[in-house]
Amino acid sequence: MSDPYGLRRVVRPAGALPQQAEVLDPRLPPGPDELLVDVEHLNIDAASFRQLANQAGGDAARVAARVMEIVRERGKMQNPITGSGGMLIGRVAGVGPEFPGASELRRGARIATLVSLTLTPLVLDEIRAVHMRAERLDVRGRAVLFATGLWALLPDDLPLETALAVLDVCGAPAWVARLASSGQRVLVIGAGKSGSLACAQARRNGAHVTALDYRADAAAALVEAGLADASIAADATKPLDVYAATRGAFDLVVNCASVPGTEMGSILSAREGGEVLFFSMATSFTAAALGAEGVGKDVRLTIGNGYARGHARLALDLVRETPALQKMFAARVG
Amino acid sequence: MSDPYGLRRVVRPAGALPQQAEVLDPRLPPGPDELLVDVEHLNIDAASFRQLANQAGGDAARVAARVMEIVRERGKMQNPITGSGGMLIGRVAGVGPEFPGASELRRGARIATLVSLTLTPLVLDEIRAVHMRAERLDVRGRAVLFATGLWALLPDDLPLETALAVLDVCGAPAWVARLASSGQRVLVIGAGKSGSLACAQARRNGAHVTALDYRADAAAALVEAGLADASIAADATKPLDVYAATRGAFDLVVNCASVPGTEMGSILSAREGGEVLFFSMATSFTAAALGAEGVGKDVRLTIGNGYARGHARLALDLVRETPALQKMFAARVG
Numbered sequence: 286m287s288d289p290y291g292l293r294r295v296v297r298p299a300g301a302l303p304q305q306a307e308v309l310d311p312r313l314p315p316g317p318d319e320l321l322v323d324v325e326h327l328n329i330d331a332a333s334f335r336q337l338a339n340q341a342g343g344d345a346a347r348v349a350a351r352v353m354e355i356v357r358e359r360g361k362m363q364n365p366i367t368g369s370g371g372m373l374i375g376r377v378a379g380v381g382p383e384f385p386g387a388s389e390l391r392r393g394a395r396i397a398t399l400v401s402l403t404l405t406p407l408v409l410d411e412i413r414a415v416h417m418r419a420e421r422l423d424v425r426g427r428a429v430l431f432a433t434g435l436w437a438l439l440p441d442d443l444p445l446e447t448a449l450a451v452l453d454v455c456g457a458p459a460w461v462a463r464l465a466s467s468g469q470r471v472l473v474i475g476a477g478k479s480g481s482l483a484c485a486q487a488r489r490n491g492a493h494v495t496a497l498d499y500r501a502d503a504a505a506a507l508v509e510a511g512l513a514d515a516s517i518a519a520d521a522t523k524p525l526d527v528y529a530a531t532r533g534a535f536d537l538v539v540n541c542a543s544v545p546g547t548e549m550g551s552i553l554s555a556r557e558g559g560e561v562l563f564f565s566m567a568t569s570f571t572a573a574a575l576g577a578e579g580v581g582k583d584v585r586l587t588i589g590n591g592y593a594r595g596h597a598r599l600a601l602d603l604v605r606e607t608p609a610l611q612k613m614f615a616a617r618v619g
Numbered sequence: 620m621s622d623p624y625g626l627r628r629v630v631r632p633a634g635a636l637p638q639q640a641e642v643l644d645p646r647l648p649p650g651p652d653e654l655l656v657d658v659e660h661l662n663i664d665a666a667s668f669r670q671l672a673n674q675a676g677g678d679a680a681r682v683a684a685r686v687m688e689i690v691r692e693r694g695k696m697q698n699p700i701t702g703s704g705g706m707l708i709g710r711v712a713g714v715g716p717e718f719p720g721a722s723e724l725r726r727g728a729r730i731a732t733l734v735s736l737t738l739t740p741l742v743l744d745e746i747r748a749v750h751m752r753a754e755r756l757d758v759r760g761r762a763v764l765f766a767t768g769l770w771a772l773l774p775d776d777l778p779l780e781t782a783l784a785v786l787d788v789c790g791a792p793a794w795v796a797r798l799a800s801s802g803q804r805v806l807v808i809g810a811g812k813s814g815s816l817a818c819a820q821a822r823r824n825g826a827h828v829t830a831l832d833y834r835a836d837a838a839a840a841l842v843e844a845g846l847a848d849a850s851i852a853a854d855a856t857k858p859l860d861v862y863a864a865t866r867g868a869f870d871l872v873v874n875c876a877s878v879p880g881t882e883m884g885s886i887l888s889a890r891e892g893g894e895v896l897f898f899s900m901a902t903s904f905t906a907a908a909l910g911a912e913g914v915g916k917d918v919r920l921t922i923g924n925g926y927a928r929g930h931a932r933l934a935l936d937l938v939r940e941t942p943a944l945q946k947m948f949a950a951r952v953g
Contacts, residue, residue: 290914292859302858302883304913404913433915456912524636525626549636557928563904570897570904570922578790578925579638579738580624581767588897588904588920591912 287318287383291431294406296360303431304404309360311406311429320390320430321379324409327352327402327422328449329371333364334420345415352422356409363403370402371420372453373428374439385432397452398428399435399597437597443604446618447611454479455600457541457564458486459593464562465537467491472531472554473513474521475541476503478617479564482600483539484512485607492537497521497530510609524549533557540565540589548572555584564589621652621717625765628740630694637765638738643694645740645763654724654764655713658743661686661736661756662783663705667698668754679749686756690743697737704736705754706787707762708773719766731786732762733769733931753952771931777938780952781945788813789934791875791898792820793927798896799871801825806865806888807847808855809875810837812951813898816934817873818846819941826871831855831864844943858883867891874899874923882906889918898923 293316295301296308303309315321329337329352341347356362363370377394380387390396398405409426416422430436437452439445457479465471465487473483476498484507487494494513498504501518508516519530521542527550538561540551545567552573555561561584563573573586604610627650629635630642637643649655663671663686675681690696697704711728714721724730732739743760750756764770773782791813799805799821807817810832818841821828828847832838835852842850853864855876861884872895874885879901886907889895895918897907907920938944 300857300859302914304910305883400913400915401909403909435912435915523634525634549639563922566905566908568904570902570907571900573904573922574900574925575735575737576638578769579734580636581734581769581926582924583926583928584924586922586924588907588922590916590918590920591908592915592917594891594917 287432288316289318289432291404291406291429294429302404303406304401307359309406311360311408311427315379315381315429317381318383318432319381320377320384320434320436322373322375322396322398322428322430323378324373324375324407324424324426324428326374327362327371327424328373329362329420329422330364330367330369331420333367333369333371336364336366338417343417345417349412349415349422353409353412356407361402361405361407368403370405373398373402373405374449375428378427383432395439396436397439397449398430399437399452399455400430405430405434435592440601443601443611444615447604447614448601450478450614450618451482451600451604452597454482455596456589456591456593457539458482458600458603459596460562460587460589461486461539462490462599463593464560464587465490465492469493469536470534471495472497472535472538473541474538474547474551475543475565476500476507477541477543478614480541481507481512481610481613482603483541483564485603485610487539488512488514489603495535497527510613512607512609521547521550524553528553535559537562540568543567545569549576552577552582552584553580555582557583560585560587562587562589621766622650623652623766625738625740625763628763636738637740638735641693643740645694645742645761649713649715649763651715652717652766653715654711654718654768654770656707656709656730656732656762656764657712658707658709658741658758658760658762660708661696661705661758662707662787663696663754663756664698664701664703665754667701667703667705670698670700672751677751679751683746683749683756687743687746690741695736695739695741702737704739707732707736707739708783709762712761717766729773730770731773731783732764733771733786733926734764739764739768769926774935777935777945778949781938781948782935784812784948784952785816785934785938786931788816789930790923790925790927791873792816792934792937793930794896794923795820795873796824796933797927798894798921799824799826803827803870804868805829806831806869806872807875808872808881808885809877809899810834810841811875811877812948814875815841815846815944815947816937817875817898819937819944821873822846822848823937829869831861844947846941846943855881855884858887862887869893871896874902877901879903883910886911886914886916886918889916891917894919894921896921896923
């Protein structure tokens with residue numbers, strides 16, 4: 286019986302999906318449509334790691350103890366306070382014959398999971414080290430991916446840190462690839478990891494790209510690197526400042542900001558009939574929907590789905606073919 | 620100096636837009652690009668009215684006193700607890716020569732505002748009555764619309780209650796008109812006001828329409844009325860029930876549910892490469908974005924913008940030309 290969403294591993298509450306479940310059972314034998322992974326590292330979501338570190342008073346051993354406790358109790362690494370997870374890196378330990386892409390995967394291949402740890406059944410035997418700055422744990426354990434679980438082979442030709450950072454935000458360039466067209470004026474808000482990938486992809490699509498960031502040097506660096514055509518220094522949380530700088534002239538606005546309160550600035554930057562693509566996880570649905578209505582702005586507002594078919598390959602190829610991005614990511618994760 | 624967003628009326632905090640402001644100044648003389656309205660009724664947002672009624676122990680006089688207090692303090696009717704507003708009905712008292720559409724409006728014309736009370740400068744002289752069930756107040760006061768403020772002439776050929784109910788949700792059919800195409804399989808979740816308009820519009824676009832509601836009779840009634848082709852009785856907050864019923868086969872899913880927790884059911888109902896249009900104000904941005912990624916579903920997720928050019932006329936025309944909708948709305952608001 287096929288179980289693409291891993292429902293049989295939900296312990297409670299009944300009828301929940303794994304992500305919404307309180308407890309998963311990671312100890313069931315792997316099903317014919319599942320992938321078993323020997324886990325080497327856990328990359329903890331930034332919000333979750335900050336909470337764990339604060340609670341532990343910055344003590345790595347106490348962070349490790351708390352992570353062991355959460356995973357033992359829940360069968361997954363989902364921080365009960367923040368609700369968030371992260372991703373993992375490991376080696377293929379077993380491939381069910383009905384797991385999609387089974388033919389591409391051999392035992393021992395090194396992969397990263399692209400679905401959240403919040404829905405990934407996990408057993409931890411040991412935490413070997415906690416890297417506080419990288420928000421990463423070296424561990425020994427086993428995880429399970431369901432048939433719908435996304436994964437990517439880790440490339441040999443890019444540094445691991447770069448590959449992980451790119452995979453973490455690979456939905457953004459994939460959706461930009463679909464939505465940006467040649468000759469369009471595209472504004473990318475936020476010159477961080479996803480913002481720089483979004484700029485590069487929009488340019489590749491033939492758009493005229495403007496990067497906006499509150500750090501003037503970060504936005505300008507994208508222009509110097511040839512990833513954007515123009516830059517604006519403005520605080521995206523101040524809609525009137527943003528509007529004064531953009532004059533509401535953009536066909537497509539891609540919000541890659543990492544702070545709350547940037548919905549109105551994004552909406553006011555788009556032209557009538559334009560689009561806003563929200564990739565910031567700090568976006569408020571009602572602020573966007575009611576904000577656009579409040580100013581009578583006819584714009585299409587899209588929620589940035591972290592998945593799009595082929596997103597991992599598209600983003601890795603973009604970085605492979607763009608030395609400026611490689612340099613930026615190396616500097617950022619170094 | 621043009622001020623299409625009404626910035627000069629923001630008292631505090633500095634740099635805020637009227638919707639985000641704590642306090643507006645409704646007493647400034649109207650500017651050349653503003654519309655002055657003699658207010659007759661306030662339709663309070665459902666969440667706000669419920670909070671006011673609970674706080675007042677169900678006492679109409681205490682609701683009235685609290686509304687007077689809020690409007691006196693804030694210069695607008697924005698419930699400080701829920702953050703939400705509502706809309707108003709009144710007659711044109713003055714049209715600035717630079718107000719858009721000035722030529723269409725004469726003094727005394729009866730209009731409804733289509734922007735939220737949360738950004739509408741308002742002075743109340745008196746509350747004459749509080750209609751607890753209709754969540755409406757009869758008042759005497761004055762309001763101001765900015766150049767970007769949306770309004771609609773109230774039609775003579777539809778009952779007032781019907782027109783107001785239609786205008787309240789007119790963004791939904793307008794966006795369905797753009798996104799639904801002939802031959803598509805469209806699922807509408809929620810058989811309420813916006814859901815029934817969405818069904819009717821999707822059918823008009825030539826789609827095959829299925830209505831889903833937890834009340835089997837409400838969904839079936841849309842089929843009997845000729846507004847949908849098929850119906851499903853299911854609880855939209857239970858993703859697995861919804862998935863079992865829909866099998867993820869829909870090209871476009873329109874979420875018009877009025878309760879939280881319906882994101883996953885909507886996403887699982889769409890086919891790979893399909894779309895979900897969220898018109899429920901209870902939608903969580905992160906639940907939608909991370910939920911789709913979690914199940915590896917390549918779907919475009921759109922935030923239902925309450926505005927689209929021509930939305931009021933489109934929705935009123937749809938009701939005018941669809942006797943079944945008129946009957947439904949009359950029964951619902953009667």
